[in-house]
Amino acid sequence: MKRNSGKTAIVTGASSGIGRASAEALAKAGFTVFGTSRRTTSKGPSGVIMLTGDVTDDASVAAVVKSVIDETGRIDLLVNNAGSGLSGGAEEFSTEEAKALFDVNVFGIARMTRAVLPTMRAQGQGRIVNISSVLGLVPTPYMALYSATKFAVEGYSESLDHEVREFGIRVVLVEPGFTNTSFEQNRTLPDQPMPLYDRARAKVDAYFRKLAATGDSAELVADVVLKAAQDRSPKTRYLAGKNAHQLNMLRRLMPAQLFDMSLRKEMSLPV
Numbered sequence: 001m002k003r004n005s006g007k008t009a010i011v012t013g014a015s016s017g018i019g020r021a022s023a024e025a026l027a028k029a030g031f032t033v034f035g036t037s038r039r040t041t042s043k044g045p046s047g048v049i050m051l052t053g054d055v056t057d058d059a060s061v062a063a064v065v066k067s068v069i070d071e072t073g074r075i076d077l078l079v080n081n082a083g084s085g086l087s088g089g090a091e092e093f094s095t096e097e098a099k100a101l102f103d104v105n106v107f108g109i110a111r112m113t114r115a116v117l118p119t120m121r122a123q124g125q126g127r128i129v130n131i132s133s134v135l136g137l138v139p140t141p142y143m144a145l146y147s148a149t150k151f152a153v154e155g156y157s158e159s160l161d162h163e164v165r166e167f168g169i170r171v172v173l174v175e176p177g178f179t180n181t182s183f184e185q186n187r188t189l190p191d192q193p194m195p196l197y198d199r200a201r202a203k204v205d206a207y208f209r210k211l212a213a214t215g216d217s218a219e220l221v222a223d224v225v226l227k228a229a230q231d232r233s234p235k236t237r238y239l240a241g242k243n244a245h246q247l248n249m250l251r252r253l254m255p256a257q258l259f260d261m262s263l264r265k266e267m268s269l270p271v
Contacts, residue, residue: 008032008072009229010064012055012112013082014048015041017181018131021222022079023048029226031077034068038082055082055108065115075119077229080109081131083149085187087205089197090144092190098145101188105149110156113171117164125168129228130157134177134244138251141269142197142204158236172228173237177244178208178215203268216241 009026013019014035023035027047035044036053044050049071053064068075084104086093109130120126135143136150154173161171224240239245251259261271 006030006032007076008034008068008074009077009079010034010036010068010075010112010116011048011079011081012036012053012108014045014050015039015043018176018179018218018221018225019079019081020045021218022081022225025219025222025226026077026079026229029230031229032072034064034071036064036082055112056103058111061111061115065112065119069119074123075116075126076123077127077129078112078116079129079131079225079229080112082108083131086146087142087187087208088190088201089142089194092192092194092197093145094191097188097191101145102149102152105146106152106156109153113160117169120169121164121167123168126170127229127234128157128160128169128171129225130171130173131225132157132173132175134175134239134247136173136175138247138263140204140263141267142201161236170234172234174221174225174228175237175239175244175248176216176221176224177239177241177247178211179218179221179241180212180215181218200269207267211243215243 009031011019011023011026011033014023015037019035023033024045024047027033033048035048035050037050038054040052041050051064051067054060082104084101086101113128116126130153132153133150135147136154139147157171157173164171221240224238228234228238239248254262264271
């Protein structure tokens with residue numbers, strides 16, 4: 001087993017978007033970074049060791065963690081970034097498609113976390129950064145299942161942080177707003193579309209695409225991930241980006257009915 005004098009990080013879903021930018025930012029900050037992607041890639045982030053890893057597969061997760069420990073002897077940071085998008089009416093998705101989304105966005109985080117906790121406990125320290133979303137704070141039309149996964153991540157992370165804090169481990173959340181990455185283009189569409197939702201769904205989809213096109217950069221979110229990873233006294237939540245801060249503030253300060261009307265008007269939906 002090789003020993004590493006610096007800190008070691010694992011970033012899931014590191015081949016593109018927020019994961020790639022976060023892996024590069026951590027490497028520049030001096031971490032030895034292992035990034036994972038579901039498919040083998042030779043074009044990983046700069047300065048990052050890429051491993052093939054599927055967060056929906058127990059054996060694959062175990063193999064990734066074993067490879068990192070064999071190489072460096074430690075795991076100081078886990079960034080749970082791997083995730084899938086899904087948009088459409090809640091009624092339009094089969095149970096199988098909903099389960100597949102939860103398997104990546106929620107149980108994928110749980111698998112990776114369980115795999116690294118024994119090492120972090122033995123070290124007496126560690127940090128887990130879970131990438132949530134502003135949609136884990138502010139649910140919107142036609143994102144019911146995706147929001148449900150992010151609400152689950154929020155609750156899981158807060159509870160887990162209480163459980164592992166006595167072992168020197170902290171669990172924190174990073175909540176990006178709308179980000180200019182390929183995530184919006186790669187969202188899964190309903191497998192059982194219903195024509196009665198076509199018009200409203202199209203309006204909301206156009207709204208999200210517009211926000212993403214003018215949204216925050218992945219590098220901005222990566223800077224917040226780096227802060228969440230390095231803060232000596234970490235916060236529970238780190239909002240990332242202007243629209244994340246705005247939505248969070250409006251949701252807290254505006255009367256519920258007024259916020260509801262404003263959200264629907266913004267998306268060109270009948271109030």
